[in-house]
Each structure stands twice: as structure tokens, then as C-alpha cells.
Amino acid sequence: MSEIQLKNISRHELEQCLKCSICTVYCPVSAVEPKYPGPKHSGPDLMRYRIKDAAFFNENLKMCLNCKRCEVACPNDVKVGDIIQEARIKYSTHTPSLRDRMLANTDFVGTMATMVAPVVNFSLGLKPAKTVLHTVMGIDKHRTFPSYSRQKFETWFKKEAEEQQKQFTRFVSYFHGCYVNYNYPQLGKDLVKIMNACNYGVHLLEKEKCCGVALIANGLSAQAKRQGTVNLKSMRRSIENRDEAIITTSSTCTFTMRDEYKHLLELDNADVRDSLMLATRFLHTLITAGKIRLAFKKDYRKKVAYHSACHMERLGWIVYSTELMRMVPGLDLIMLESQCCGIAGTYGFKKENYERSQQIGATLFDHINEVDPDCVSTDCETCKWQIEMSTKYKVINPISLIAEALDVEETRRLNTVHEADKPHIQGDLAMP
Template sequence: MDSRDELAARLDACQKCNMCTAQCPVAKVNPRFIGPKGLGPDMERFRRGQINLDETMLDDCSNCKTCELTCPSGVKITEMILGARRAASKARHKNTMGLRLGLRGYILGRNEYLGKLGVIWPTLTNQVLKIKLVRLAIDKTLSISKNGPLPAYGKPLKIQPDKVGIGTNTNKQVVYFPGCYTRFNEGDTGRILIRLLEHLGYKTIVPDFHCCGLPLEANGQFGKADKNGRYNLELMRPYLEAGIPVITSCTSCGLTLKEDYPKLETSSAQLIGAQAYDLFEFLWQLHEKGELPLDFQEVRASYGYHPPCHLKAQGIGTPALRILGLIPGVKIRNLDAGCCGLSGSYGFKAEKYEKAMKIGSGLFEAINVGAEHGDFQSMTTECGVCKVQIVHGTGIPTVHPVRILAKAYRLID
């Protein structure tokens, strides 16, 4: 099937049911947004290699993947929208662009470099970013909202490359892809994860990966995103060829590895999709094989659980809920109250901040009501950015579920 026939088949699969737009978090709060059906399949019919749509409308899509989850025909709607944004990015570089927005996209797309700077002196960095005048200056110069949450920096996660080489017992080795947030903002989560896997008998390898590329893609820097992907795949290649799984603790990084990396033109791209696992997806498979120790201590605690959009898009259900449900004393309630609204760098942008808060309002209300009724005292979610937004919108303490599991194994207090 040539590309024109393939495009026609994808467009014909859209049944015009409008379910995607009805469920779109952005369309619910922004009446000017034409929705994923209009922005994806409908407009695709008129794009003959040209962008016939205001690029700001393309940027209104937060890439949460809700439309693809909702579509009864399996149409890759966000893939069409991202393709249009990629074409728009090429057209934009041929023309002049506002310096402020161009610089903002450059900065927001480079979480990795911001992280490396931020952790040089994290305490000072965090204090400076709390100063109102500094936030106002950033808002005026870069259009990064002065009201939005900014993740705090902490002790970075130490890289642990395989210095000895791949051993003979590859069944007890894993590669860990931590992602920028874990690496620079919440290194403790990564350290606990490594300690947990080692407790289960796994040697954990942490190569010096670049950013997965999703923030770059979200800010129109597709070429750099692809370059990062190829670099990371080359680091993974010897492990993938040896059949060693790649574990992620960030749902957005995990989705990128599973869905975007296989499209890159490298030999290892053919392996990554089947060998990339969310941490709890991996642990549940161990449990199903009878290889997960169940010597848990009782953990008397109650949590509300937020399933991130990019976890849902992986189609693996909620393995963290299943694993935590095995721990005696743990009470956990799946809120499933919609998108948090931050969507990577989407909610940091000044013109998107209010929309992001409206998108997350249903989740915030569900959390506040549950906490007020005593259903839970804390929240848990796998996505670091969702955690930042939940704390910003509700003030409720939020942790990664790996902390709860590590506590049950007596690895942390």
C-alpha cells in the first residue's frame, strides 16, 4: 500500500462519531478549539503538504492521547496532529518567528540541560525560582506563567553504566531509563527503584541517556527529538540485542520508548517496543510467573491514585494498583478523574496556564473531596509532572507508587 492509499485508509477509518472531541480535555475547557477530529482527520484531508491551519490551533493539542484511547476505530489522531506540527515546524524555520516564543520552546524542550544546570546548586536554584520578581521576569520575557508550578531540583540520580560488560545471566539484568524528572528533580525515586530491583535480584544498569525527546517534540523541535532517540537507542543496542528489558518509572518516557522509538530508522528500533516496560508492568509479569516475593510487611496507609494519561495510552491497565493491592494494610482508591492538565510543558506556558487548571479541575475536586471525607491522606501517581500539578492544584502530598512498595519490602521507612 503506497502512502496515499495508507492515508486514505486511515482517514476512512474515522467514522465521524465525534467521541474523541467529546472526551478531549482541551475541547471541554476551550470552545475555540476545534477538537481532535477537526484538527486530525478532518484537516488531514486538506493538507496536501501545506499547512492550512493557524499553528496556534495545532499547539492547543496537549498530546494527552485521550482521543486515541476513545476512538472506536483506532485512528491515530495525535499522530496526524504531530505530523502537521512537524510540517509546520519546518515551514516556520524558513520564516522569522517571535524571539520570545522561539526561545521559550527551545528552553522548555531541553529539560535535560535545565536539569544539569539546576542540580549544580539545587537549594539556591529552588530559592531563586520562588522569588516573585524572578517569576514575573520569566513570564514577561519567555511567556512561562508566573503562576504555574515549577518542579524543584534535588540530589541528582547517579548514572550506573555497565562497566564490566553484559554477563551470562541476562535474565537477572535490567536497563533503567529514568527520564529527566527522576534524574534531576526527584532522584530519590530512581534510587529507591534501583534498590528495589536489586532486592529482587536484578543488576540495574543506568546508561547516560539523553532526554527521551518528548519535551522537544512537544515544543516543535522534532529533529532534535529524533536525534536524542537515535542516541538513546544506540546506548541500548547491546542490551536489547542480549534480550535485556528496559524499565521506565515515568509513563511519558515509557510511551515514547514504546510508541515513538520503533519508528526511528535504526536496527535497535525494531527491538525496543517489545522490550520496554513500565516498572509495575514488569513487576506484575514477575508476579504472574511466581517470581515476585510477597514477604510484605503491613503498611497502614490510604492513598488516592491518579492514572496518568500516558499510562492509559500504553494499554497496560493499572499494574501499580494490582501490585499495591497485594500489600496488607494499604488502602488505595483509583480516582480516574481525568487529565491533570499540565501535560508535560503545556501548562507551564502563560497562555495555557488557565486552560491547564480548568482541565485539571475535575481531578482536583475529586482529590479534595476524597481527602475531606477521609478516604485517603495522600496521593500516588507514576508521572512526576502529574505529581507537580496535583500538589499545585490541591496541596495534597503525592508520591510515586514505588515508594509504597519499597516500604512494604522494608527498604525505606
């Protein structure tokens, strides 16, 4: 066995697999799809054979959601999901179709769509358009598409950038991602509102590309690596400029750049990884350290059901979002049972996956209906699309809920202190 192969086994802790099959018990695909062999067999078991002979690769691995629940459940920290995804990257002979490329190239499609957003949004809701997408492209006709914004977040922010620089002396960099840029700029505006109230300015990265998660899932890992290289270069520039953190509002973007860049794309991100975090983690850390304070509207009332997105489970960061929401006196937070919603990014848009995707999420949808909240909250935008399509409830990111409940003037007053009284905290935020 070659040195490269041995390194590959060690990197994913393949040899630590106990064959206990607990990963299969927690696999949402195995629960509804008899044809899927399960994560243990698809991952550690067959990887031992694939290393010797690529013929042992099976295209059924494309059924994997890459939800990482197998890794959360594993008692021995085997990167089961990464083993499966790496096998798809290295051994699959499938050529990405036009559909796969369109679903994966979110920057290109988003840029085009926002130019004629009203037309695109109207067209995608028409039955004839859905029929064409279903029969020609293989995008299921039952799937509801997220709306595109008329104005990109980056366009809005350009008008704000000069004021940010004038008013503040402490900054964070914001990786906004495709969802905020093309579909829902309001989430980015909400983050800027909160950070400004806390006496922090916001920078955008010098150059930002899609995190690459959709590219990896659709067999375009080389392009994902190129885009990841651009993102890492921009993050390093932010750190050099002494921005205190690189914050995000998407759990999947965060997870991809922190972990999959290293494990799947072989991009060295060690120098930026600890500075990259969800905005809820950044805010929670500052609050618990006594660095900032938040004030909320006295008349704010809302019953919120929180959905634990799969990649939030893998990051182990659910506590930051939920504890931050619990700080709002008028917010009644209900934790939904932790389970996959089934969409897995572009997975649930594909005709061959749609029924399976809905079966996976069915219990979650039933639970939400039983709770009957004012809204659902989650840190993942594609979970939002799945839940909003499959239930009658609106889904709101925790950051937007905090912004909605925030007493901006009082928060600004509480955080208006001299810069010298607020020590640099980047070291406090580093995590192992």
C-alpha cells in the same frame, strides 16, 4: 496523490475515521476552550485537506495536549492525536522561542541547575523571578517549579554500579529519565532497592538522552529524533548484553519511546519495543508468573488515591501499577475518576496555556480533596507537579510506595534461590 502521502494516511488509519465525534466528547481541551476545533476536525478532517494544501494548517493545533484520550476513545483505532502532532511537525511555521527551547532541553537545563541546586530552587520561588519569567519568557507566574536535586541520580549510581555487578547475575537496564536524574533521584533509588531485594541487579543504559517528548511538543522534532537514535542504540546494546528488560518509572517516557518514536519520529524501534516497559509491569509479570515474591511490613498503613495518567491510559497499563499496590496489605487504594490533570508536560508552564490547564484539571483536584487521602499516586511526574501545586496532597510514584512498604530482608530471603532455578523470562514478557 504521492506514494508517501498514501503511506502517511494509512499509517495513522486516517481513512478509518467514522466521523462519530466521540474523540471530541472525550477531549479535555474541547471541554474548556471554544477556540479549539476538537480532535476530529483538527485531525482526520483537516488532514485530508492539508495533504493537498499546507495552507489548511491552523496554529490552533498547538492547543492540543497530546494526551491521547481521543485515541483511547476512538472505536476504530484511528491515531487522532498522532495525526494532529504530525501536522504540527510537518506544517507549522512557528519558530521555537527561547522559552520553548529552555523548557524542551531538559538535559541541558537539568545539568546546569543541579550544579547550583539550592540557589536555583530558592530563586525560582521568589516573586521577582516569577515576574521576570512571566513577562520576559512567557512562563506563567503562578506555576510552581519542581525542585532540583543537589546530586544527580547518575552520580549516585556510579558508586553503586560495581556492587550491582558483583552481587547479582540477573539484570535489568533502567531508563531513569530527566525527572529522576535531576529532580528526584529517590525514585531511582527506590527502584534499585526493590530490584535488588528481588535478586536482580540494575544497569543504566550505556548512554541516555531525554526521551524527547518535550522536544516534540515544542517544535524540535529533529533534535528529538537525534536523541531517540542514541537511546535506541543503547537499548539494543542492553539487549545484546542479555539484560532481561529495559524498565522505566515514567509513563510518558515509556509511551514516547514505544510509540511516538515510530509514529512521529519515524524511528524503527521494533527490535526493542517489547523489551521496554514500566517497572510496575515488569514486577507484576514476574510475580504473577511465580518468578519473584514480595513481602511487606505488617504495620504499614496508608490511604492512597490513584490518578490515571493520560499516557498510562493509552498504554493500557494502569492495571499493573494498581494491582501491584493492591498486593500491599496495609495500602487502601482508591481509584480517582479517569481524567486529564491538564499540565501535559511543558504545556501548563506556558503563560498562554496556564488558565486552560487549570480549568482542565479542576474537577480532578476537587475529587482528590473530597477523597482526602494520605497521598496521591500516579506514574507520571508532570501529573505529580500539577496535583501537588493545585492541591495540598503529596504525590508518590507507585514504585516509591512499594519501596516504602517493602520488608526488604524478608523479600530478599524469599528470592534468594539458585540462578539455575529461575529460567530466563524475556520471552514471557514480550507483548504484541
